[in-house]
Amino acid sequence: MLESQDAKLQELLLQREIEQFLFEEASLIDERRFKEWLELLTEDIRVYVPIVRNVRYDQAELERTKEFKDTCWVDEGKETLTQRVQQIATGLHWAEEPRSRTTHLLTNIRLAEISPDLSDPREVQVRLNFMLYRNRGQVETDFLVGKRFDRVRKVDGAWKVARREVHLDQSVLLAKNLTTFF
Amino acid sequence: MDSENLNLLSLQPGDKVVLTDGAVVEITDNPGDGVWVFGRYLAHPDAAKVEAAEEQPIFAQDIQGVQR
């Protein structure tokens, strides 16, 4: 009885730790501290955002474009994420100059898989819902809402993001561009 | 089973259905839209329709039930 209570408590603490990490990570983006943000991504980070399509009940395998094969909205690693940060830093990236204001809201956070195990969590699959609000100029407003499938990994004692798969609910993207970070 | 309770999606080619006008139809193809199926008349009040043996679209609400 006590043993399982301990396990629950441990899981709760881990959940709290990872939530705090993801909140801090998101706020680095919203505060435009991009260089510090890049530090929180593993070298093999992959951000992947497939395109969603309207398909019939019996053709569900077509619903999202396929990883490693099809076109998507975003499919990149550290190199291009770094390039995007550099692009913003030029001050000439008109899509983000003047800068957009963004706010990430992260909710419904669940730990889907802890490996190797709870006593020594080194890699955790996290599922969550998000809203990424963006406002730029006077009235330009985007709401990007969806599900996130994150993988966080402990590197030298600190959590880092190793993978982020984003399922947007929009099939036709209602934002003219994607120049902020998920 | 009457047509109100029949989900057309459950019909397979080869199944036989009875229509409200008494015709009997063998399903040849189910496009899966839940509203129509394709079939051939095995029996029909108008004998000419059976002989034509062409595939016909059959409407959900015209189906009385499945023939066992």
Add this chain to the structure above:
Amino acid sequence: MTNLSSLVDLKNGTISREIFVNDEIFKQELGQIFSRAWLFIGHEDLVPNPDDYFVSRMGTDSVILTRDRQNKINVLLNSCMHRGMKVCRYDQGNTRAFTCPYHGWSYSTDGRLVEVPGELVGVPGFGPYYHEKLDKKNWGLIYCPKVVNYKGTIWATWDANAPDFLDYLGDMKVYLDAALDHRDGSPGGSEMIGGVQKWRVKCNWKFAPENFIGDMYHDISHRSVDLVGIGPSGGKGRRDKTIGRTTVSFDDLGHGIIGTLPYREEFPYQETFKNHPEIEDYLKEVYDRRLKNLGDRLRVNTSVGTIFPNMSFHGRQPRTIAVFHPISPTEMEMWRIFLVDRDSPQALKDAARHYYMRYSGPGGMTESDDLENWQYATEASAGHVARRYHYNYQMGMGYAEPVPELRGAWNNGEYSEGNARAYYKRYLEFMEGRDWDGLMAASRAHGEARSDA
């Protein structure tokens, strides 16, 4: 009807902002251009098998691209003939019949059941309620009378009197071929990477084709990405510079490109994927095949081009197709499709796909800045006072040289607004409501295509 010739002043090289923001002109465009011109509908790879369909757009209309059981490609208006319900609310799939969810009318493209594509095959209560008095033959889905599959790209027009697609294209064909043909010079051979990017941009739809038809001048928009460098060969810049780059316009057809003049001897091999040695090996081999396949035949390189009215494409690196669907005078829906050679190694397909996406589309480090410019140019042009003033299209007026190898083609030089002027000349001809004889007379006067082009 708004009088357009005062708005598109070709003599002075100025164009009124009204054509970019005015509601009434927008409606005229839908009637005069989008319901008559050849429009890009999609790629055959979207409908590889019988009964496959893909929902596309023509102007503000939803249309269904289908491959029927006889392997014929059809384009149907996606609106039920009974009360207008959208008969297909999916983006793509496979179906034998399109059944309206409202009252159940059902339409088919199967040539064994119907005589014309989209014919009405099922009407609930045809006997008991209609007393068999509904003329089914006359109430099928509206379909495009002319549809063409050109090297995998599908084009259609609502106008049965429209000229054949190849006439409409003229010698712009060689520049489109440069994008659709295999890199080794053999005809066709490109395939579409799965998935279509679709997104909304609050700009007038013409900003995009005008940009892609030959606006080298806007290079400065892309300074930030050039400073970072995103090409697959590393280093600065966002793509490889086309050797011998210029702009060419087809003034009687409204098409144009940034690319090369026609040439007969291949340029020396240029490394385009320096960061990927195994791909370089393949491309070098393709280059050698190209030398053999083309010999001393006429060829071109296309960096980017526009086919009037709303399709643009990148020919090399990246290699893409874009369509600009009008939504309102101040909004478009943009689509992007990416191309690779069908038989190229997976490593190249992967590297190309990644490069295309970091270049183009809403997440593209290049395209994202174009979208910002088009949106706020549209917004700022809509002001009451702003509308009184014309845009300036005078760059390079009077400096074009004919391109002798191509019918009706003009070399405007690397930096010129000659291509944009050609586009709006064509725009005006359509908007004036000229019939096809009037629209095609000037280009037909150039005679038949060369046999080696």
